[in-house]
Amino acid sequence: MFLKICNTILALIIVIVHIDAFPPIRNDNVPKPRLLLDKYQSYDDVMEFLDVVGEYYHPWVSLVDVGRSYENRHLKTIVISNSDGRRGKNVIFMDAGLHAREWITPAVALYVVDQLLGEFEENAHLLKDYDWIILPLANPDGYEYSRNADKMWRNTRSPNVKDCFGTNLNRNFDVHWSEGYSELLDPCSEHYAGSKPFSESESVAIRDLMLDLVRTGQGKMYLSLHSHNESIYYPWVYER
Numbered sequence: 001m002f003l004k005i006c007n008t009i010l011a012l013i014i015v016i017v018h019i020d021a022f023p024p025i026r027n028d029n030v031p032k033p034r035l036l037l038d039k040y041q042s043y044d045d046v047m048e049f050l051d052v053v054g055e056y057y058h059p060w061v062s063l064v065d066v067g068r069s070y071e072n073r074h075l076k077t078i079v080i081s082n083s084d085g086r087r088g089k090n091v092i093f094m095d096a097g098l099h100a101r102e103w104i105t106p107a108v109a110l111y112v113v114d115q116l117l118g119e120f121e122e123n124a125h126l127l128k129d130y131d132w133i134i135l136p137l138a139n140p141d142g143y144e145y146s147r148n149a150d151k152m153w154r155n156t157r158s159p160n161v162k163d164c165f166g167t168n169l170n171r172n173f174d175v176h177w178s179e180g181y182s183e184l185l186d187p188c189s190e191h192y193a194g195s196k197p198f199s200e201s202e203s204v205a206i207r208d209l210m211l212d213l214v215r216t217g218q219g220k221m222y223l224s225l226h227s228h229n230e231s232i233y234y235p236w237v238y239e240r
């Protein structure tokens with residue numbers, strides 16, 4: 001009897017371990033996603049890659065539009081969750097491309113997607129206790145403008161005054177908004193913080209996503225990818 005109980009417990013442990021490391025369910029009716037890293041991808045390429053990933057790795061993956069850019073492009077997130085059956089896990093949220101000209105950052109975000117799913121065995125520990133929400137193109141209008149018109153473009157593409165366009169999304173959040181230096185209120189400056197906090201649909205989308213994660217208590221880490229220099233910036237901290 002004792003041996004039987006031990007065997008049952010052992011079998012349960014094996015099942016739990018097995019479920020814990022269960023590989024992504026793949027849909028072989030669609031081609032396997034191939035992440036191309038030999039050139040920077042266009043907005044259309046990125047959307048298509050996410051769609052293929054969503055179909056191929058369904059139901060590990062869901063695609064959620066969290067809003068639209070000023071020029072009506074999708075702000076598409078990919079939500080990655082392993083199939084261990086645990087609901088309401090903590091969430092790591094990553095965005096990329098807030099600054100349009102930092103082309104490497106959407107590529108890095110897509111690489112993370114590819115690694116979490118395509119190299120599941122090696123990276124299973126990253127999904128064990130966390131779901132991931134990744135927004136690879138947080139500023140798609142600016143990204144396309146940077147690719148096609150002005151390589152050094154940094155901001156959104158919403159119109160300001162005097163034929164000047166764009167808001168610096170990093171400065172558009174409601175944290176000491178517009179404080180610091182005069183260019184933040186210059187609609188023709190690349191530092192422009194916008195006409196008011198959250199004047200841009202792109203920052204609103206990120207704000208609302210984060211508020212959801214705060215409300216549910218699931219949000220544990222936010223990573224915003226930039227490529228200005230080799231630094232890690234921690235959140236703005238100040239005393240009231």
Ligand SMILES: [Zn+2]
Nearest residue numbers: 099226227228
């Ligand atoms: Zn940046």
